[in-house]
Amino acid sequence: MEFNNNMPIYMQVIHELKKELIRGNLALGSKMPSARDLAIQYQINPNTANRIYREMELQELCYTKRGLGTFATEDEQRLMRVREEMAKEYMSAFLIGMRDLGLQEEDVISLIKKEFDNTKEQGLS
Structure with a gap:
């Protein structure tokens, strides 16, 4: 993914993940990549990956189960x-x-x- 300077990187990745959820490429309730794997996948700082998941949780697009990871929303x-x-x-x-x-x-x-x-x-x- 190529980032542009018009929007913060974390928001661009969130936008991309939203599209993946909407298209069904990330299934409802499926386990999402760890923050570390997300950082590697998008070549971003691990702190940015953590921020992405925090923001997505606030938007009710994912949730975290302690010790199990982050999961896509189940709310269609x-x-x-x-x-x-x-x-x-x-x-x-x-x-x-x-x-x-x-x-x-x-x-x-x-x-x-x-x-x-x-x-x-x-x-x-």
Whole structure:
């Protein structure tokens, strides 16, 4: 993973882990990598890895069982809320970009429909 300078590293990793949870690559209730392994995987400081898990616990995306490790949330509804929040963030950034280009709502909707059709034809949907 390549980090950018626009956001703290720990937040970028949390964002990536949220996507992994939403996609199902990290199953509900599954054991997550230890903080040490997370640090190695993302080439980050172990303290940053610990901070990531603390923050994810505050967001109810994981929980720690003393002596057993950290586990992904088992709350599917929580993940659906996170998915919707992330979708809104992407959509907001997208719409700001479209407005900066001077596009109206109808233009944006038309472009989205065309792009959906293009990706279907390319087998990307």
